[in-house]
Amino acid sequence: MTKPYQRIPIATSDDPLVPIPAGLFSLVTPHPYMALGADYGGRSPYFLRRRVLDKLIQAQNFLRAAHPEFQIQIFDAYRPIPVQQFMVDYTFTQLKGDRPLTPPETAQIWEQVLQFWAVPSRDPATPPPHSTGAALDVRLVNRAQEPLPMGGEIDDIGDRSYPDFYAAATTPPEQQYHHNRQLLRQAMEQAGFVIHPNEWWHFSYGDQLWAWQTQRAIAHYGRI
Template sequence: MKPYQQIPIVECGEPLVAIPLELFAVESPHPYEKLGAPYGDRSPYYLRQSVLANLITAQNYLQQQHPNWRIQIFDAYRPVEVQQFMVEYSFAQIIATQKLNLSEISESDRQQIWQQVYQFWAPPSLDPATPPPHSTGAAIDLTLVDEGGNTINMGSAIDEISPISYPDYFANSTNAIEQQYHAHRQLLSNVMQTSGFQRHPNEWWHFSCGDQMWAWLSNQANPINTVIARYGREGARG
């Protein structure tokens, strides 16, 4: 169990609503649908109503500093079935990248690979008490684009399973280009956190508002005024 999964959830019942994609830049085609992830008749471009309102606020803050820049949405709502697909896909990618033969690796090596996967991916739990953040409709993966629609370079790709994806990986670099990567990550973080979001400790691109991870991070930042999660897994309510 991840630490944030111990946070209680009191579901508020707020609906999932469609993201008005015309307001944002969008990764198209959707990266997980392109891989064959099983969304069925559900769309990834949904968020809880208040989370979407905060995202729009974040883009307004961004444009106060950089007119005509936009938030680019990579992923938002994610059914547990898609979480399962992507966890298995990521495991297979590590196997392929390292040129390993799955039938020949030891159980210990297999578990080490799973540990790498779960540093970045939440377990695809169906337990209502431990939902994957994206399955609540309260988490979103994103980056920024400039006025020409060019993706801002953050120094690593979204979903890269590597320490380079840690938000502060470039914080102490003396290389000018890497300093710029850090500045871009900080810009994204600042506009999102100013709008009520919290950033995943291991992922510069992942932000949430109202789920267990958000509550856990909020309580770490302000232990005197503790909060609980208000969004559970969408579709898990009785």
């Protein structure tokens, strides 16, 4: 299942993976996928390409200048292909449950899963965004490290995961969800990130999805 952005060619880059400084950002611990049993092969998920990390620091500084009480929290960043496969399979199993499925039902669930999860492709021309070191999943937290209400959890499968799901909301809680999503989005986008069309929490810089959304001819980062 090839997505439109995966048709964009990728340039070779020697920009290395570097650790996300825990002193600057809030990191979710224990890491949610490791807690489920995902094997990172001894590597940390809290790594990004060096230039992407610079952009993330810029986003954090922008946010803190306007809202010193808030901080960007990193839910997930670098994701090896085996972890992508693990999470795709895990999500399918969670949606399937214990019930037997007909072939059309199985296909429908896979379509639902792959609407939100990238195919764990090992083809260098079609890497999952997180496997490039250029994508990350984030949210906002307050001084007590409590997540701000965003109207849905990271990795939720469903319409409320769309970034603008609450844009036309009329109730105060839902309006607050939209405000918080916009606050996060503004901080990330002014630093050069793009948001995933289906996920309020997913941002990237330099990968194929970024190139496709910004109408670049070539992506900066491939699988690493």
